[in-house]
Amino acid sequence: MELISTVGPLILMFVLFYFLLIRPQQKRQKAVQQMQSDLKKGDKIVTIGGLHGIVDAIDEGKIVIKCGDGSRLTYDRAAVREVTEASSNTLAKS
Numbered sequence: 001m002e003l004i005s006t007v008g009p010l011i012l013m014f015v016l017f018y019f020l021l022i023r024p025q026q027k028r029q030k031a032v033q034q035m036q037s038d039l040k041k042g043d044k045i046v047t048i049g050g051l052h053g054i055v056d057a058i059d060e061g062k063i064v065i066k067c068g069d070g071s072r073l074t075y076d077r078a079a080v081r082e083v084t085e086a087s088s089n090t091l092a093k094s
């Protein structure tokens with residue numbers, strides 16, 4: 001009986017941490033990975049460094065981003081933070 005009263009609060013804290021911290025973080029991480037794998041040519045994106053541009057080419061782990069001044073920069077696919085506007089090809093399929 002004493003064992004339950006000493007271990008019970010620790011188990012309860014672990015369960016609370018799981019549902020309040022760990023599980024939501026796993027959902028966010030899964031959503032980001034899905035977004036990065038669904039990138040298409042023509043998507044307007046923002047990188048984790050704050051660069052705004054348009055996806056010009058896609059490779060397995062890298063993307064080429066076309067910037068406003070016409071330059072093209074190569075980034076890892078994992079550097080994409082968000083898609084601000086999907087390409088018209090993606091919208092037409094939906």
